[in-house]
Amino acid sequence: MEKIIDGEKLNIPEHVAIIMDGNGRWAKKRLMPRNFGHKAGAKVVEQICEDAHSLGIKYLTVYAFSTENWKRSVEEVSGIMNLLRNYLVDSIERASKNNMRVRVIGDRTALDKDIVEKIEELEDKTAQYDGLTFTIALNYGGRDELRRGIKAITADVKAGKISEDAIDEKLISSYLDTSDLPDPDLMIRTSGEVRLSNYLIWQLAYAEFCFMDVLWPDFTIEDLKEAIRYYNGKERRFGGVK
Ligand code: FPP
Numbered sequence: 001m002e003k004i005i006d007g008e009k010l011n012i013p014e015h016v017a018i019i020m021d022g023n024g025r026w027a028k029k030r031l032m033p034r035n036f037g038h039k040a041g042a043k044v045v046e047q048i049c050e051d052a053h054s055l056g057i058k059y060l061t062v063y064a065f066s067t068e069n070w071k072r073s074v075e076e077v078s079g080i081m082n083l084l085r086n087y088l089v090d091s092i093e094r095a096s097k098n099n100m101r102v103r104v105i106g107d108r109t110a111l112d113k114d115i116v117e118k119i120e121e122l123e124d125k126t127a128q129y130d131g132l133t134f135t136i137a138l139n140y141g142g143r144d145e146l147r148r149g150i151k152a153i154t155a156d157v158k159a160g161k162i163s164e165d166a167i168d169e170k171l172i173s174s175y176l177d178t179s180d181l182p183d184p185d186l187m188i189r190t191s192g193e194v195r196l197s198n199y200l201i202w203q204l205a206y207a208e209f210c211f212m213d214v215l216w217p218d219f220t221i222e223d224l225k226e227a228i229r230y231y232n233g234k235e236r237r238f239g240g241v242k
Contacts, residue, residue: 003056005225010232013185015059016052016224017207019199020045022191022215035079040217042083050098051221053132055228059181060134063199067107067141081115084138088118092125099131105177106140107148135181142201149175178203186231188224190216 001012020041027037045062052060065080095102104119111119119138152175156162162171173179183203189195192213196204210227212219 001056005055005228008229008234010228010234012056012228013208013231014057015061015182015184015186016057016227017061017063017184017187017200017204018048019063019187019189019193019197020216020219021189021193023217025191026215026217034076035083037217038076038080038083042087044217044219045087046094048219048221048224049100049132049134051224053098053100055221055224058133059184060132061105061137061178061181061184061200062135063137063140063197065106065138065140066198067139067144068198070110081112084136085115085118088115088122091122095122095126095129095134099129100126101129101131101133102126102136103133104136104138105145106138107144108139110139133181135178137199140177141198142196143198145177146202148177173202176202183207186210186227188212188227190214190219190223 001014002009003012004010023037023041024034025037026040027034030036049060064084069080070077091102094100102122104123108116108119149172153162153167153172157164157167178200181203183205184200184207187200187204187207188210190212192211194211208231210230212223212227214223
């Protein structure tokens with residue numbers, strides 16, 4: 001979809017995937033605990049969903065907690081989980097206001113039961129909305145997602161539901177958590193790190209990657225527009241001028 005943004009005609013990516021990095025450093029700069037940064041980061045998530053929708057983005061997918069993040073301190077992990085609890089509950093009302101469908105990808109089996117119930121309720125209550133589709137990657141790892149998908153394919157081959165010859169790229173995609181999403185067109189990672197960190201490794205095969213220096217709690221619609229301009233090939237340097 002094309003849209004005029006700040007006087008410039010731009011092609012809007014349909015699906016944007018974000019690695020929200022830099023919460024810890026943002027908090028440290030303020031001599032505050034890491035969870036202070038995650039809290040600020042969660043607020044930015046709410047705003048960016050509205051901004052993404054207003055810019056014409058149809059799908060937004062964010063990395064909230066990776067399969068590797070369990071290695072962090074108990075205090076930090078429980079802080080993030082509590083933020084998510086609140087977010088999942090508050091989102092029911094917010095999503096209805098913003099016409100937003102919310103869904104969660106990743107391995108739910110390791111999550112607390114009450115979180116799984118809150119996810120199911122939120123997915124159920126927002127399934128009808130057709131504005132932005134907002135996907136939260138939670139206890140998500142790209143390799144783990146492939147592992148689970150391959151197990152499911154193998155089980156279906158064994159059960160005679162599909163033949164081995166039917167295994168093509170489309171079929172593999174249909175066994176992943178993202179089966180109902182188009183592949184991302186643009187991947188944004190904040191905080192200056194240039195890594196994929198096991199995020200959507202299958203789905204990002206053809207995406208444009210935009211690495212930005214801004215720390216996630218400082219991310220605004222202006223940064224999102226900058227990433228979209230980069231996606232359009234209109235800007236080649238990042239983070240330098242602010
Ligand atoms: C990366 O920053 C951020 C995370 C691992 C957690 C992201 C979580 C949130 C933004 C809050 C909850 C999300 C939602 C959807 C409500 P970091 O801690 O690695 O920062 P650092 O690299 O500066 O230490």
